[in-house]
Amino acid sequence: MGADPDRFAANVFARMFAMKPTLRELFPAELSGLRRSFVDVVDHVLTSIAAPDGHSELIEFLAQLGRDHRKYGVVSEHYWLMYDALMSEFQQAFGSGWTDDVEETVGQAMLLTTGVMRGAAESAAEPAHWEARVVQKFSITRDRAVIRLIATGPTPVYAAGQYLETQIPQWPRTWRNLSPAIPSNENGELEFHVRAIPGGRVSRTIVSDTQVGDVWTFAQRHGTMHLDPAKPALLIAGGTGLAPLRSLLIDFAQYAQPAPVHLFYGAQYPGELYELGVLSQLARTNPWLTVTAVTEHPDDPWWLPDATDPRQWGLEMKYGRVGEVAVAYGDWSDRQVLIAGPAPMIFHTALHLRAAGVDPEAIQHDPLN
Numbered sequence: 001m002g003a004d005p006d007r008f009a010a011n012v013f014a015r016m017f018a019m020k021p022t023l024r025e026l027f028p029a030e031l032s033g034l035r036r037s038f039v040d041v042v043d044h045v046l047t048s049i050a051a052p053d054g055h056s057e058l059i060e061f062l063a064q065l066g067r068d069h070r071k072y073g074v075v076s077e078h079y080w081l082m083y084d085a086l087m088s089e090f091q092q093a094f095g096s097g098w099t100d101d102v103e104e105t106v107g108q109a110m111l112l113t114t115g116v117m118r119g120a121a122e123s124a125a126e127p128a129h130w131e132a133r134v135v136q137k138f139s140i141t142r143d144r145a146v147i148r149l150i151a152t153g154p155t156p157v158y159a160a161g162q163y164l165e166t167q168i169p170q171w172p173r174t175w176r177n178l179s180p181a182i183p184s185n186e187n188g189e190l191e192f193h194v195r196a197i198p199g200g201r202v203s204r205t206i207v208s209d210t211q212v213g214d215v216w217t218f219a220q221r222h223g224t225m226h227l228d229p230a231k232p233a234l235l236i237a238g239g240t241g242l243a244p245l246r247s248l249l250i251d252f253a254q255y256a257q258p259a260p261v262h263l264f265y266g267a268q269y270p271g272e273l274y275e276l277g278v279l280s281q282l283a284r285t286n287p288w289l290t291v292t293a294v295t296e297h298p299d300d301p302w303w304l305p306d307a308t309d310p311r312q313w314g315l316e317m318k319y320g321r322v323g324e325v326a327v328a329y330g331d332w333s334d335r336q337v338l339i340a341g342p343a344p345m346i347f348h349t350a351l352h353l354r355a356a357g358v359d360p361e362a363i364q365h366d367p368l369n
């Protein structure tokens, strides 16, 4: 891809848009993120294809990419444009090094890439996207909100613990991953707990501007976090990261007698533990569930004046960072462990768990980026 991968990606996009100008409208105004992902994909393909094995993973990766791109309105004919644009740009980048052998190797790799993506998009069983209408919104704290929606069409399908590609009407063609806080259900109800991340345009808009009646669009579902009912589990949630674990617990409550689950639910301040009421009720009716609440600070700050005191729920409370408190609490070496929350919290918690002897294979979390 030459010395400047970003320029390579920009040129490939420019070639595609020149061949078919209407293609430009399908993509977000700001392309830098997409260019980075594009370079990563081409790099990944060229590296993996040269390796002697691991090709089935590469095929699945490309197939998922093809299914994901349907949400932009990418259709089969666009893959031929992409192939032509890629080959022209590779030829340009290689210059005098563009021999017959190089053309053959790169051509095979790009045919595989575009072919697998196109084939997977054409044969995908689930719709490219579906919609749901906001029916309720309320604030939890000054920068966190709960949004409830109902699907406008057929019941959405996703496994508890998965996350959904989501587009809100205020940011067309911009997609963010959100984890539902309830399992999919026949009424098409959805619930999200959203934190306005500093600098996060979409999450900030959701918390401040979303209104009842807004229609959100959802595309692919992702994520592999799951709970095996036969194995004891340790769940560690930070703030609104509780959402996917909450969904799994609600789903789990349908099993007759699952193995014990210990949930550590953390926040910075007691008044931010907005789900303790729901969790204490879940623990009361499901004896397999134990909940420990954890806060970094014992008291609320001045800007949380009306927060309810979480001690009223009678659950055990500890102080410190949720991951560190959970790890120090006991021996978890026989547990399946699920972590969800801010990326640094997931990263540090996984490190502490490994240092405490938990098998890295037993630890699950969503991707950190």
Ligand SMILES: NC(=O)C1=CN([C@@H]2O[C@H](COP(=O)(O)OP(=O)(O)OC[C@H]3O[C@@H](n4cnc5c(N)ncnc54)[C@H](O)[C@@H]3O)[C@@H](O)[C@H]2O)C=CC1
Pocket (backbone or CB within 6 Å): 144, 179, 195, 197, 237, 238, 239, 240, 241, 242, 243, 244, 265, 266, 267, 268, 294, 295, 296, 320, 321, 322, 323, 339, 340, 341, 342, 343, 344, 345, 346, 348, 349, 366
């Ligand atoms: N699937 C997932 O993992 C999901 C992740 N999230 C993410 O979770 C986050 C939730 O944000 P908030 O509610 O503001 O939580 P928060 O920032 O208030 O943190 C909650 C907990 O994480 C701990 N923590 C924070 N930074 C840490 C660090 N550097 N090292 C160790 N522990 C740390 C805190 O001590 C606290 O216990 C958002 O960034 C959101 O994107 C949200 C939904 C799903």
